[in-house]
Amino acid sequence: QMDTEDQSDAELTLKLGMDMLQEARHAPHPPHEPTSVHDEEHDDEFALIIRQHPLYQRSRQLALQLRTVVKNGYERGGVHRRSFFRVYANVNLVPIKIFTALGEEMHDDRLGQIVAQEEYILALTYLERMRQSLSHVLYSVEEGEVVKQLQTQAEGLKQSILAQLAALRRRNNML
Numbered sequence: 001q002m003d004t005e006d007q008s009d010a011e012l013t014l015k016l017g018m019d020m021l022q023e024a025r026h027a028p029h030p031p032h033e034p035t036s037v038h039d040e041e042h043d044d045e046f047a048l049i050i051r052q053h054p055l056y057q058r059s060r061q062l063a064l065q066l067r068t069v070v071k072n073g074y075e076r077g078g079v080h081r082r083s084f085f086r087v088y089a090n091v092n093l094v095p096i097k098i099f100t101a102l103g104e105e106m107h108d109d110r111l112g113q114i115v116a117q118e119e120y121i122l123a124l125t126y127l128e129r130m131r132q133s134l135s136h137v138l139y140s141v142e143e144g145e146v147v148k149q150l151q152t153q154a155e156g157l158k159q160s161i162l163a164q165l166a167a168l169r170r171r172n173n174m175l
Helices: 002-025 037-052 054-076 081-090 093-106 110-137 144-171
Strands: none
Touching: 037 054, 037 093, 054 081, 054 093, 054 110, 054 144, 081 110, 093 110, 093 144, 110 144
16 A cells, blocks of 8 residues: 555656646745644535545445455455455545545645546446455355445545546546
């Protein structure tokens, strides 16, 4: 995961160019910190809007369902323990990346749009890792039908992320 994040950061640096990153790092305004009740309410509203987004909701629902199944599989041990662990290690990263992407998408600047695109790509990467590992255990665990259903949900989520990414790219001419 750390290698994936590092690689993504390096690619993002190349896409943005050092000049843009230098400007972002030395921005005249410090990072936004709520200084009043109004600011805190605005931040809460912003987070609530993202949490209510259907794409984020789908990713959270899948993560919650998967977590229980893979935790049980991991605790049982056996030859598929590693696959269960790989799913468990990636399960929370998908909703986190989607949340970040949606938040960046709400900013009306080029930097936010580029970061959103990278976050969607990372969400797809972690989702694919989960799907691959689930396919290794699909027919070898007691919860076979549940795992098959979760695989189907993961595929649906993948298609939704791809659609969101395509829409972002069209809006910003990033194709």
